[in-house]
Amino acid sequence: MAGKKINPWLKAGLEFGPLLAFFVAFGRMKEATFHIGNTDYSGFVVATALFIPLMVVTTLALWRLTGRLAPMQIATLVLVVGFGGLSIWFNDPRFFKMKPTLIYLIFAGLLGFGLLLGKPWLQLVMDEAIPMQPEGWLILTKRLALFFLGLAVANELIWRNMSDQAWVNFKTFGLTAAMFAFFMAQSRLFARYGYERPKADDDKA
Structure with a gap:
């Protein structure tokens, strides 16, 4: 809804x-x-x-x-x-630093489990914002699951091996920038599999 x-x-x-x-x-x-x-x-x-x-x-x-x-x-x-x-x-502080690792592992796991069932669950939460054909959702879901795994690994490497300031910078700006860059990098996928929804006026015609 x-x-x-x-x-x-x-x-x-x-x-x-x-x-x-x-x-x-x-x-x-x-x-x-x-x-x-x-x-x-x-x-x-x-x-x-x-x-x-x-x-x-x-x-x-x-x-x-x-x-x-x-x-x-x-x-x-x-x-x-x-x-x-x-x-x-x-x-x-270590518990709070581990939070991003856990949340990205959970998201990667859920997306991966949905793919095993042949259901790109990402489509359920994003289809309204990004209309795409089913093939596009399968590809995007696979990529995003791997991306989340990469973020989990990056978080672990940074908080375990770098300073508190480096981790705070990563959490505040790095994760947001990485997410933005990921979706920007999917522009060719969106162009290939995306489509425009019919407008309300077109439905009534």
């Missing part, structure tokens, strides 16, 4: 605002240590604690305004709350 249309700038702000806020908060607090109760918390963990409720509020606002949430948005929110909460509870 299609959701309500809202201002695209408002939609982008709700979707990416929490991530940018996390980036700014981490940049300001990365060298600091916060003594709360009887425990010392790093700036990373405190920034995570600020990010979680902001993510919940903006996601609920998006659902309220549009009337729907994409499966990826729901899964992301659940994992943010779950793994972010573990990072705060155990005072260990």
Whole structure:
């Protein structure tokens, strides 16, 4: 079911605002240590604690305004709350850093399982935005499943081998840029298998 249309700038702000806020908060607090109760918390963990409720509020606002949430948005929110909460509870940033790995593995697994059944499940969530022939959806689903696997591997390599700042930069800008570049690279696929939907006036004729 299609959701309500809202201002695209408002939609982008709700979707990416929490991530940018996390980036700014981490940049300001990365060298600091916060003594709360009887425990010392790093700036990373405190920034995570600020990010979680902001993510919940903006996601609920998006659902309220549009009337729907994409499966990826729901899964992301659940994992943010779950793994972010573990990072705060155990005072260990590694849980939050592992979240992108898990979510991309889940998406790759779901897409791959659908392909084994001969059903490109990606079409169920994107067909309204990108009308394509069934062959096109099969190809795009295979490519996206492999792409998600690549992102999961990249996330693991970066958080395990590079600095917190490098990982935050990757999460804030790298993942978004990679996703944008992936779909831009599919332009020939869209041109070959895409089609225009009949307009309402044409249906009535």
